[in-house]
Amino acid sequence: MEPVGTIQWVGKGVTQEAFEELTLLGHTMMEEIEHIQECGGCAECGTCRVRVLSGTLTPPTHEERELLAEYPNEFRPDERLGCQVRPLGNCILELPKEEPEDLRFID
Numbered sequence: 001m002e003p004v005g006t007i008q009w010v011g012k013g014v015t016q017e018a019f020e021e022l023t024l025l026g027h028t029m030m031e032e033i034e035h036i037q038e039c040g041g042c043a044e045c046g047t048c049r050v051r052v053l054s055g056t057l058t059p060p061t062h063e064e065r066e067l068l069a070e071y072p073n074e075f076r077p078d079e080r081l082g083c084q085v086r087p088l089g090n091c092i093l094e095l096p097k098e099e100p101e102d103l104r105f106i107d
């Protein structure tokens, strides 16, 4: 894998190489950054969400679009699913300060 840039994790003190082949969740796992993923990366829970401060990322997958459409009020406009999105260049990202609610269990 060749890096396409770097990912800076705000608040974590981590900057790492960015690989298009890996999701953002895969990147946090590589760096052992705590990153909640209640549904195991199946685009069902929304707990893996990442705030995009800047950078270029892959477009939403079908699964990500479906979840965001199902819960439009649960996501900020700058949030993406860490288990679905991959970096395409330099990114500055942030994980939520509080644990997001698992969308499978909200009314």
Ligand code: FES
Binding pocket: 036, 037, 038, 039, 040, 041, 042, 043, 044, 045, 046, 047, 048, 049, 081, 082, 083, 084
């Ligand atoms: S881990 Fe559940 S939506 Fe990403």
